[in-house]
Amino acid sequence: MSLDKTTVSVLTPPGRGAVATILVSGQLDALRQRAEDTGSPFFIAKNGLPIEKQTLHRIVFGSWGDEELVICRTAEECLEIYSHGGQQAVTRIMQSLVESGAEQINWESSVDKQSESWLADYHKALSSCSTERTAELLLLQMHHGASFWSRLQLGTVSTDELTIARKWARFGQHLVTPWEVVIGGPPNVGKSSLINRLLGYERAIVFDQPGTTRDVVSADTAIDGWPVRFSDTAGQRQTCDALETKGISYAIAKFQQADLQILVFDQSLQPDDFTLSLMAEFPEAILLYHKSDLPMNSEWHRIKFPSTPLPVSSITGDGIQKVLAEISARLVPVLPPEEVVYPISERQRNLLKQKI
Numbered sequence: 001m002s003l004d005k006t007t008v009s010v011l012t013p014p015g016r017g018a019v020a021t022i023l024v025s026g027q028l029d030a031l032r033q034r035a036e037d038t039g040s041p042f043f044i045a046k047n048g049l050p051i052e053k054q055t056l057h058r059i060v061f062g063s064w065g066d067e068e069l070v071i072c073r074t075a076e077e078c079l080e081i082y083s084h085g086g087q088q089a090v091t092r093i094m095q096s097l098v099e100s101g102a103e104q105i106n107w108e109s110s111v112d113k114q115s116e117s118w119l120a121d122y123h124k125a126l127s128s129c130s131t132e133r134t135a136e137l138l139l140l141q142m143h144h145g146a147s148f149w150s151r152l153q154l155g156t157v158s159t160d161e162l163t164i165a166r167k168w169a170r171f172g173q174h175l176v177t178p179w180e181v182v183i184g185g186p187p188n189v190g191k192s193s194l195i196n197r198l199l200g201y202e203r204a205i206v207f208d209q210p211g212t213t214r215d216v217v218s219a220d221t222a223i224d225g226w227p228v229r230f231s232d233t234a235g236q237r238q239t240c241d242a243l244e245t246k247g248i249s250y251a252i253a254k255f256q257q258a259d260l261q262i263l264v265f266d267q268s269l270q271p272d273d274f275t276l277s278l279m280a281e282f283p284e285a286i287l288l289y290h291k292s293d294l295p296m297n298s299e300w301h302r303i304k305f306p307s308t309p310l311p312v313s314s315i316t317g318d319g320i321q322k323v324l325a326e327i328s329a330r331l332v333p334v335l336p337p338e339e340v341v342y343p344i345s346e347r348q349r350n351l352l353k354q355k356i
Contacts, residue, residue, distance in 0.1 A: 006031050008102040017085030024079040028052040035100040041065035064093055118149035121345035125176045133225025134175040148341040162356055168342035175344055178220055178229035179331045184255045185264035186275050190290045193314035195232045224328040260330050261285035268294035288312050
């Protein structure tokens with residue numbers, strides 16, 4: 001019996017867990033027969049039926065060697081095995097399946113083989129999203145996307161639908177990949193302390209010396225259910241230090257590429273020309289008066305800002321919630337209507353671009 005098209009893959013993440021899921025796709029009867037012929041351990045159901053005769057979508061209890069577990073036939077040629085999540089149990093079952101003639105592949109390849117390309121994209125995106133809110137939106141997209149992507153390939157999607165899908169492409173991208181929020185400003189204004197406060201734990205290096213941060217330090221978090229990657233950059237200033245100059249150049253490049261910029265100033269110090277030039281270069285940035293627990297230098301009152309700076313203190317925590325709310329509002333000012341379909345993967349974005 002040929003087992004050329006029979007594959008097996010582990011669907012759960014690597015490492016120890018309560019339950020592991022193994023997916024078998026292909027010729028279940030031939031796989032079982034080969035296991036019997038070679039003497040490899042295989043599933044024995046308590047109801048006495050072979051795996052290929054089990055009722056679809058019914059949970060069946062049985063054993064695999066000395067391992068008690070359950071299985072479920074989810075389609076004519078698909079079997080899901082639910083075993084103890086320990087690595088040894090998974091390895092034993094996988095080994096016996098391979099010895100019986102199945103080909104071991106990774107779960108992404110397994111999804112690609114079973115699903116249409118658009119559906120495989122949703123499965124992969126759901127495995128990568130980091131918040132409950134983004135998972136809910138991806139599930140909605142998977143529900144509404146079936147008709148849209150099938151019609152798109154047939155060329156029957158209207159121009160209006162294409163335009164709307166393209167409008168929300170950036171939003172769809174960030175259901176899976178974090179929004180990039182980069183914090184910049186002059187040296188020693190407390191950017192590292194601020195990012196620690198925003199994250200809720202010590203992530204950036206804090207040291208009372210200008211120019212301490214000479215590279216970009218990043219950390220991921222979530223704000224209002226949106227995945228966000230904060231990056232703390234080298235303080236921007238004029239300097240003769242070659243290493244620091246390189247760090248500043250990289251920081252400004254990172255700042256320019258961000259989805260959202262935050263400029264931080266020390267309100268207790270007098271503003272200088274370089275600080276003002278940063279504001280002029282990035283007029284859309286969120287402006288923060290940092291160290292609001294200290295008296296404000298009167299020179300700040302004479303400056304015309306592109307937008308009103310928000311006072312914030314990393315020491316007391318005052319203003320942190322307002323900053324987080326402003327970040328959320330800037331990144332996602334409005335939500336797309338529930339029924340609107342938009343691309344959530346590189347493959348979908350490319351397909352949409354081709355049709356447009």
